[in-house]
Amino acid sequence: MSQPASTRYARALRTLRGQATSDGAGVRLTRVIGGPALPDLDPFLLLDEFGTDRPEDYLAGFPEHPHRGFETVTYMLDGRMRHRDNHGNEGLLTPGAVQWMTAGRGLVHSEMPEQEEGRMRGFQLWVNLPSKEKMAEPRYQEFPSENIPVVQPAEGVSVKVIAGMVGDARGPISQPATDPLYLDIALDAGSSWEYALPEGHSAFAYVFEGDAAIGDGEDTRELGTHEMAVLGGGDVFKASASGDARLILVAGRPLREPVARYGPFVMNTKQEIMQALVDFQEGRF
Template identity: 70%
Template structure:
């Protein structure tokens, strides 16, 4: 019998991001999607990008295809313009979020809207269940003012991108995986406990400062894979971290480059459809 009570969360494993580049040579840190942590169902990839050097980001991400999953882009600093071949276009500004469902296929670009200054943020890839992999593509963009902020404890501030904290509900909903996506700021010594939905797979990523999860340390730029749902946080320094979780799909994953399907044959069909201009 499956328990319906949340279990105290512990860190099952730690992973550190690896330098990578994508698009036309944009430098980034890959945290999920590495030999250390290939994927964490339903999450396929997590990239952190952040630099003050324009030469690291100016080339951007020119036109490229996707099929079979969703991308979530969360900007902390800088401006990025999105365009796709289904007529969607928008500019991500600091604090904004883009949730793009590639579904059966699209071609899009993500290009900087700045020539200098800091570009910083995250992109997360979320898998789609087999029944939804060929759905119609969808694009959602949420300005900073659409992202509610909760203050659930002293010294704790939470931007709620997906999920709910003290009645503040994030604008993103995806029934297939019921994601939770929180950007948490903690003053040094601050503590907070949050209950994820029972059965969700989740992780914390400390991108500034350091925290303890159930008494276990997570250092700056470390990802801690969670085992359990009752996440007890304590900041050992002023800290910011992502707390992300979702319902596992428990389906086969076949992926290559920008396509994520369930079988090798479906991957081959994705390449054929793209080359034939059917995206």
């Protein structure tokens, strides 16, 4: 895909590595967004990467916990995870599957590994909801790997389209409020790819296998494994790799609203957070 000479390539405005932490009942993970280095990237509130071959790092899972006011996106790369909630919804996430859960006004759910050994790997992303949708009815968009399109837009490049569009391929996830883009990009050694980013969106790239170069010319920045770049300064994303690499490219329309946050509740005011606590304690989720 060639671009005219006037093309403005997005560059890495800043780069960072996640911090090791644990969540749930002791599941070990790496927090990339949501920590001190990058508390949020409107509309994104959190990005966790989990990946281990050690069953003791994931077996305890994420027992029942509440959410209100935002969305969680779980993308499984390896392993199997069973989810249940207090509204009677249940499903199994298998390798390559995606679950986009809109918590809305509130639910209580659990995410528990359905395996006792082997590799468990994937991402969880939190996406904020606008104030008018924070008290909407909870809903799920859940798709197995075979329902998510994969395209080869350039030689040596494979892209799994979870949300947004690449050429004529449209990802199955829909959320008009933030109009998300979520791509899983695999680059063979020596390949490169260019993609026009949605105008006005916040965007980031995160490399989870190999090394990839982001940008063009003197603004090119090399990202190592488990390194993220906040993108800006241009409207075309360019990634290239000297060896095999894999990364996610994520973008969303900023909400530009006040954020009041307390653990698993994300609202617009402290008063709404206090009401969420009361509603949860009194069983109204």
